Amino acid sequence: MPQASGAPGFNAxxxxxxxxxxxLNVLAMIIFDSEENARAADDRVSANFSQLEDRDDxxxxxxxxxxxxxxx
Numbered sequence: 437m438p439q440a441s442g443a444p445g446f447n448a449x450x451x452x453x454x455x456x457x458x459x460l461n462v463l464a465m466i467i468f469d470s471e472e473n474a475r476a477a478d479d480r481v482s483a484n485f486s487q488l489e490d491r492d493d494x495x496x497x498x499x500x501x502x503x504x505x506x507x508x
Contacts (some may be wrong), residue, residue: 445472445474446468
């Protein structure tokens with residue numbers, strides 16, 4: 437979380453996991469001030485996870501950059 441909150445353009449971050457027990461799958465959503473900053477963060481996360489290829493306990497399923505169209 438400190439790496440995310442210190443990233444350029446960081447606005448907010450949410451890290452979640454299931455409440456029903458079972459396998460621990462984390463879902464994170466990080467909000468940035470611009471698409472440019474979101475894509476730069478995507479690149480950094482991809483690079484960091486590529487260094488963890490040998491670990492069996494961590495899997496990155498997907499990264500997506502999306503536009504926020506509404507919030508409440």
